[in-house]
Amino acid sequence: AGHAGLAHAPGRPLGRADGAMSSSLTRDLAGGLRVRPGGALPTIHSTRREWAPALGRGRPAGSLPELLAAVFTLCGGAHRLAARHAVDAALQIDIEIGPAQRRALQVDTVREHLRRWWLDAPRLLPMPGPPDPAELAGCPLLRRADAVDPSRRWIEQQVLGMPAAEWLAGWEQAPHAFAAQWADRATTWPARWLAAVRQICHGLQQPVEPLQPHAATLELRQLAARLRHDATFALAPTWRGHTAETGCWTRLSDPAAQGTDSLYADLWLRHAARVADVAHLLAPAGEQWLAQGLVSIGESEGLGWCEMARGLLIHWVRLDRQDRVADCRLVAPTEWNFHPFGSAARALAQLPPQAGDARVRMLVAAYDPCVAVEIERGTGQDVEPTDA
Numbered sequence: 001a002g003h004a005g006l007a008h009a010p011g012r013p014l015g016r017a018d019g020a021m022s023s024s025l026t027r028d029l030a031g032g033l034r035v036r037p038g039g040a041l042p043t044i045h046s047t048r049r050e051w052a053p054a055l056g057r058g059r060p061a062g063s064l065p066e067l068l069a070a071v072f073t074l075c076g077g078a079h080r081l082a083a084r085h086a087v088d089a090a091l092q093i094d095i096e097i098g099p100a101q102r103r104a105l106q107v108d109t110v111r112e113h114l115r116r117w118w119l120d121a122p123r124l125l126p127m128p129g130p131p132d133p134a135e136l137a138g139c140p141l142l143r144r145a146d147a148v149d150p151s152r153r154w155i156e157q158q159v160l161g162m163p164a165a166e167w168l169a170g171w172e173q174a175p176h177a178f179a180a181q182w183a184d185r186a187t188t189w190p191a192r193w194l195a196a197v198r199q200i201c202h203g204l205q206q207p208v209e210p211l212q213p214h215a216a217t218l219e220l221r222q223l224a225a226r227l228r229h230d231a232t233f234a235l236a237p238t239w240r241g242h243t244a245e246t247g248c249w250t251r252l253s254d255p256a257a258q259g260t261d262s263l264y265a266d267l268w269l270r271h272a273a274r275v276a277d278v279a280h281l282l283a284p285a286g287e288q289w290l291a292q293g294l295v296s297i298g299e300s301e302g303l304g305w306c307e308m309a310r311g312l313l314i315h316w317v318r319l320d321r322q323d324r325v326a327d328c329r330l331v332a333p334t335e336w337n338f339h340p341f342g343s344a345a346r347a348l349a350q351l352p353p354q355a356g357d358a359r360v361r362m363l364v365a366a367y368d369p370c371v372a373v374e375i376e377r378g379t380g381q382d383v384e385p386t387d388a
Contacts (some may be wrong), residue, residue, distance in 0.1 A: 005301045033338055033369055036376040037360050038353030042340030048371065050234050052315075057329040060075045061319050062329065068183050068315075072330075074370055077108030078308035079315070079330070085294035086315040089302025091323065095294070102287040105251045105306055107145050109290060110155075110281050112140060113274055117159070124365055125358065126198055132188040141296040152282055160187035161273065164282040175256065175263055179272040180187035194271060200362045201268040206347040208262040211244035211312055211336055215252055216303050217295055227316040234329045236339055243342035246311030246333045247368050248273040252291045253280075267347070269273045271364040277309075300326075310368045311336070353378070 031048030055071060056064050064087055069080035081104060088095055114136060122130040139154045142145035152164065160167045161182075169323045170178035183195040213219035219239075238244070249264035250257045257264065264270055280289045291308035299321040305312060311333030320326040338344055344367040351360065360375050 026161065030371050031262060032372040032374065033334075033364075034374045034376050035348055035360065035364055037348050037351040037355045038140075039349060041345055041349055043348040044338050044340050044342075044345045045237070045376075046338060046340075047236060048334070050329065052193070052234075052330045056317070056325045059325050061317070061325060064154070064325055066319065068330070075112055075308055075310065075313070076307055077104060078313050081105055081108075081292065081307045081326075082304045082313045082315040082330070083303025083317070084318045085292065085306070086302045086328075087304070087319075089294040089296045090300050090302060090317050090319045091302070092296050092299075093237050098290055101292065102290075103148070105147070105290050105292055105308065106281050106287045107141060107148060109309045109360060110148075110151075110278055111141060113278050114142070114155075115193065116274075116309075121193050124361060125193065125196060125200075126292065129192075140348070148282075148286070155278065155282060157188075159188055159278060161188045161191060164279050168276070168279040168283060171279065175272075175276070176266065176269060177268070179275070183272070190275060194268075194275070197267050197271050197362050197365075200358050201266075201366070203319050204267040204347070204359075204363055204366075205265050206267060206343055206350075206381065208237065208249065208257075208264050209244045209263045209343050210250040210257055211239055211246040212252060212257075212261070213239055214291055214293065214307075214312060220295050220303055220305070221297055223331075224295075224301070224316055228297075228301070228318065228327075234331050235335055236333050237296070237335055238339070239336075243336070243339045244368065245337050245343045247276040248309075248311070249339065250311060251277075251307060265357045267363060267366040270368075271362075276380070298387050307375045310334070310370060316359070332370065338369060343367070 031046065034045040036043045051071070052068065055067060059067065065080045065083040068083045069076040072079045081101060081305050118131050118133055120231070136142050139151050139158070141151035154217065156162065156164055167182070170182070174209055179194075180198065183191050183198055213223055223239070226237075247270060247272050249262070256262060264273060280286060283289070290307040294302060294304045296302050304315045313333065314331040315328070316330070317328040318326045336342070347363055348360070351363070357375060361373075364373055
């Protein structure tokens, strides 16, 4: 989600003709994060910019969802859905979230998880025997949006290494113990990768600050008011007066996500939660796992939202009398998770300044950024780029 898809998703292979120029352009447009282990807050510096208002203002309301989906191509389906919800709310179109919207979000989220494991994870943490990206072509879901059921067998074989119901039963009974045992014993690529990540993340803990304003209409209205009156809010958002985080580990449907004493305080469990997310999405009622919705905020103003691969995505729009976009903003999960004084920033501050690069990268990746990340050392002159 967010701005990473303006030209090309960071960490995804570029064609030969694209070259370094396309990669550089993508990073310039998408912005990035610079992180510094150890020391005082803030330990995160962002160069991300807010593109939605400049792109959307003056356009017909009905064109906004497709525009934003085309621009923010990383999780473009989720952007299309959230923007459509916001526009419908502003137009005061009373819609009920139906099977089509639920299935679209389910499919888009599973696809994004698979792409990240096969395309991004090998670059983030290189390991022997990485997967062939061409393997993804074997998953029907990558070719057809209506192929959830036909894709179940492929995902059970290539991701879970067992029936989804069996994996989910083990996870729900003892999440940490089961996930650790599964990662050590299964031979699938995601299991092997998570086993290596577990060794690197050993001992990394940070209390969870779950972002869940979508549990109450009043809180969504309060967020809309902040977006309307504070031009800086979208790039440094807070909830209930403090920072918050969002991801697969903060789902409204997940009982383990409630409260700051969540089992996800173990940073490695934040990584493992993505496997659990796929298992939940493959369950018989998987299309119900992810929450989404819309709320009208007075006349010609609306908020749309959905839980997607990286967490909670929020779109806000205000229309003029001709039903053109007077203003619009979006808040991507990365802005919550990488707030300069947020959970990830505090976790980085607790690391020793000399913490190994792999440990820093895996800490950052636990919070799931959607842009390139650089590790800053010492005086700031020693910087190692990495696509986290």
